[in-house]
Amino acid sequence: MIQNATREQITELLHKGLSNTAIGRQLHCDRHRVGDIRRELGLANLPCQPLTLEEKWAANTRPVEGGHVEWTGERESTSGTPVMRYGGKSYSPAAIAFRQRTGRHPVGQVFAECGFKHCIAPDHVDDEPGRIRTREQLRYLTGGRKRKPYCPHGHDQAEHGRYEADGRAYCAACKRDRKRAGREAVAR
Structure with a gap:
């Protein structure tokens, strides 16, 4: 993780009420470093704000050139297939993207045939039918x-x-x- 965010940048965002994770994402720094600075300043941790399934999906995606969407979260260890754990269950990020686009649950496996490996762009994925x-x-x-x-x-x-x-x-x-x-x- 990049450690180039200044203490002043982190402190400013802490005083704005952002979480350690949100600051880490925004400044591309280690959230544990943010937590250390929070404790030094005597600022309380924010209560956990649970994300919805779709919000967690969005937090683990990154748009890529060509309209593709890349999964930045967890992957299966052997195949590299994107996977997301939420509420004690395992979900396919491609299936979530499909549901976002169609409003219905997929039938069979969901994947994209756009040529971008493991693409999860809602417009690129489709179910078996x-x-x-x-x-x-x-x-x-x-x-x-x-x-x-x-x-x-x-x-x-x-x-x-x-x-x-x-x-x-x-x-x-x-x-x-x-x-x-x-x-x-x-x-x-």
């Missing part, structure tokens, strides 16, 4: 035909039919079966 609809439209716009009702293995495409990001159709059941067969072959 939205992605299927967009990809199907792309298929038709690029000259693709309507998907057949059943795949060659007999799976109903109304249930299992999906589209790649480029609009190519595939059967999710067949893809799942191929993965399972591959894992079983490796296990032998």
Whole structure:
């Protein structure tokens, strides 16, 4: 953390009633340093002002060039996927962005296909039905035909039919079966 904020800058904001965390964010300094100065001045800590889910989401985001939004908060340790804990529960920041844009809870996974890794811009994220609809439209716009009702293995495409990001159709059941067969072959 940058320690270049002056004591006078910190003191001024303390007297304006800002919290240690808010001062740390505004001046890009360590909030513990702010707390030390608060104690030296004999100023009481502010009572916690709980943030709403959306306020906490906004506090952990940063706009990026191109209309993207970057998550600055916690991430899954293995995948790097953004995650937010609130009220003892874990939330997907992308799902919160989706709900902000649409006013409804998402169906399935929510993510952006804009090319910016883990983008959580509300206008960039979509849930599974939205992605299927967009990809199907792309298929038709690029000259693709309507998907057949059943795949060659007999799976109903109304249930299992999906589209790649480029609009190519595939059967999710067949893809799942191929993965399972591959894992079983490796296990032998």
